[in-house]
């Protein structure tokens with residue numbers, strides 16, 4: 001059996017501090033976020049609100065919703081974790097979906113995400129080059145439903161762009177009402 005770690009609270013704080021330099025911030029859909037110099041990624045409940053932040057987004061890791069056992073096993077067999085020495089590029093892509101998405105039943109959302117959009121199948125081709133972590137924030141309030149985080153080596157960044165472009169063409173993305181694409185880098 002695959003082990004699912006307990007939920008982890010993660011804060012993404014934009015401002016003057018943090019290990020990651022914000023290289024680019026692109027509004028894709030809906031309202032943008034303000035530009036800042038750096039991003040601090042803090043794990044755990046000790047990550048207190050930062051009054052001086054340009055903005056702060058918080059989310060928690062969670063259990064899987066839509067992934068089938070065979071997909072979860074296939075992902076687990078190839079994926080690598082965050083924090084690899086060579087993975088000095090990152091992307092934080094906060095996403096909000098519309099009310100129509102949330103009005104669907106679980107099986108309908110799964111059908112859109114995978115049978116129609118091939119989200120998992122598409123993404124699988126980019127492992128292990130891209131490491132990822134999905135944070136949920138719809139249930140804890142805030143302006144987004146998901147904070148998606150990705151890390152890769154600089155030479156894989158343009159392939160990652162191909163994946164993001166392909167996902168944005170899918171039926172799943174018809175339900176996305178707000179998306180900001182933030183690209184980052186850190187010292188090797």
Ligand code: HEM
Pocket residue numbers: 063064065066067075093095119120122123124126127130132134146148163164167
């Ligand atoms: C790097 C390859 C990727 C893989 C292997 C991958 C895989 C997955 C999987 C398995 C899920 C479902 C989790 C569940 O069962 O609850 C998921 C959800 C999600 N992914 Fe990806 N993904 C990838 C890239 C991306 C990218 C580039 C984006 C954003 C541009 C993205 C955005 C999302 C979002 C927002 C969800 C949550 C969907 C929802 O619950 O409605 N993913 N991904």
